Amino acid sequence: MGNPTAFHRTSRGATRASVRPRGRHALSRRSVLAGGFGLGAAGVLAACGGQTAASSSGNASSGGGPVRFAWWGNDYLNRQTDEVIAAYLAQHPDATIDGEPGQWGSYWDRLATQAAAGDEPAIINMDQKYISEYGGRGILADLRAVDGLDLGTVSAGALEAGTVGGTLYGISTGQNSYCVLANRAVFADAGVDLPDDTTWTWEDYARIAREIQASRADTVGTVYGVNEAYLVTWLRQHGEDLYSADGGLGYRTRTLTEMFAYLLDLMDTEAGLGAAGAAEEQGVPLEQSAFGTNKAGMTWSWANQFSSFAAxxxxxxxxxxxPSAAGAAAENGAYFKPTMFWSLGAGAASNPTAVSFLDFLVNDPEAAAILRVDRGAPANSATEDAVMDVLEAPDRAFLDFMSEIEPEIAGTPVVPPQGSSDAQNVLSRHLEQVLFKQASPAQAAEAFTAEVAGMIESA
Structure with a gap:
């Protein structure tokens, strides 16, 4: 993985923040932490059955040996994570941490295969859509029962977000929200004004994207950015949710049909990528994406990726x-989501090095200063000052944005039930069929609904 100490974050200071500064108090106000196409992780994970603490977790069950640490991310996050590993090893020179980085899609395929073989890593970067799957199948440790892991200064909301069925399977790395990123230079070059995002509508969004795309042959108005968060945001605007409290689906098929129809219209009116470009964009790293290469006016992104995109x-x-149907920020369906989690493989609970390293990730100010806010607005009062002391303009912009939208956030989506972890891949596949005009929006909505319902029922 190269020299983990060679990475410095000086390049980020050159990018101006585009959100009004709120000062040092912004981070301490974080009381609201709520909570690719192909086979995907769910199909492989189904073979795991009732995995138990006897699984290896990187030789963890033996109480020694190298500790395997798996995470997903782009090159930027990989360098950052290498740096935090190096900081831990400087404090614990006798320890061995073997990093296993990956891109989002391939990460889950690999982890599912490892778990099916009882060979999952000791420290596992976990996501909310998968935590029920892995926790429910006995692959993750109950973190409240792990000796040596201090949870005393982690916010109650962060702990609740990683709890499924009363068991703590993951410690949230921080809170996040799905939003639109806009490139001021592209807007200016196209002669298009930035919108008032407290009042803009889906019609405004489409019009702006069309105007940008019409201005220059090598620029697209918007990258669609359709994932599970986009769908949940759309549904929440209509008073619905992807899942219901009883573990089923919580929306009308008509609402999903309308979303597919809107996206098809964006493509047909040349506001965004064509079908082939949209399919290609699904799997590219941030650094190679249309927005990441300054060839798109807008994209959808998790807010914590602002710093990475800026750099x-x-x-x-x-x-x-x-944007919203009503033109009101309080009705735009935005929500706070745990960015991701740190979890412990079930067999790693007896490995003192694995527990020590997890405690370092969660509680150590030096680790927090390295990780900053790229995995979300921190939710540990013991590390807030260490983070605030090192933040540069894009990081502060992220925290300011989260503070600014906080009063508009109403409720949280239902945690994805067991069996639903591949829903995002299913959504991407059916959207691809709509954009290639292999299925109508209504047909895709019906097929998606039937497929996800079947996945949940068979879990």
């Missing part, structure tokens, strides 16, 4: 609230 593009970027 990659070298441009002046701004975070925007999602």
């Amino acid at each position: 990659t593009t070298g441009s002046d970027l701004v975070m925007l609230r999602p």
Whole structure:
């Protein structure tokens, strides 16, 4: 993985923040932490059955040996994570941490295969859509029962977010929200004004994207950015949710049909990528994406990726609230989500090095200063000052944005039930069929609904 100490974050200071500064108090106000196409992880994970603590977790069950640490991320996050590993090893020179980085899609395929073989890593970067799957199948440790892991200064909301069925399977790395990123330079070059994101509508969003795309042959108005968060945001605007409290589906098929129809219209009116370009965009790293290479006016992104995009593009970027049907920020369906989790493989609970390293990730100020806010707005009061002391403009912009939208956030989506972890891949596949006009929006909505319902029922 190269020299983990060679990475410095100086390049990020050159990018101007595009959100009004709120001062040092912003981070301490974080009381609201709520909570590729192909086979995907769910199909492989189904073979795991009732995995138990006897699984290896990187030789963890033996109480010694190298500790395997798996995470997903782009090159930027990989360098950052290498640096935090190096910091831990400087404090624990006798320890061995073997990093296993990966891109989002391949990461879950690999982890599912490892778990099916009882060979999952000791420290596992976990996501909310998968935590029920892995926790429910006995692959993750109950973190409240792990000796040597201090949870005393982690916010109650962060702990609740990683709890499924009363068991703590993951410690949230921080809170996040799905939003639109806009490139000021592309807007200016196209002669298009930035919208008022407290009042803009889906019609405004489409019009702006069309105007940008019409201005220059090598620029697209928007990258669609459709994933499970996009769908949940759309559904929440209609008073619905992807899942229901009883573990089923919580929306009307008609609402999903309308979303597919809107996206098809974006493509047909040349507001965004064509079908082939949209399919290609699904799997590219941030650094190679249309927005990441300054060839798109807007994209959808998790707000914590603002810093990565700012560093990659070298441009002046701004975070925007999602548009809404009503033109009201309080009705745009935005929500706070745990960015990701740190979890412990079930067999690693007896490995003192694995527990020590997890405690370092969660509680050590030096680790927090390295990780900053790229995995979300921190939720540990013991590390807030260490983070605030090292933040640069894009990081502060992210925290300011989260503070700014906080009063508009109403409720949280239902945690994805067991069996639903591949829903995002299913959504991407059916959207691809709509954009290639192999299925109508209504047909895709019906097929998606039937497929996800079947996945949940068979879990």
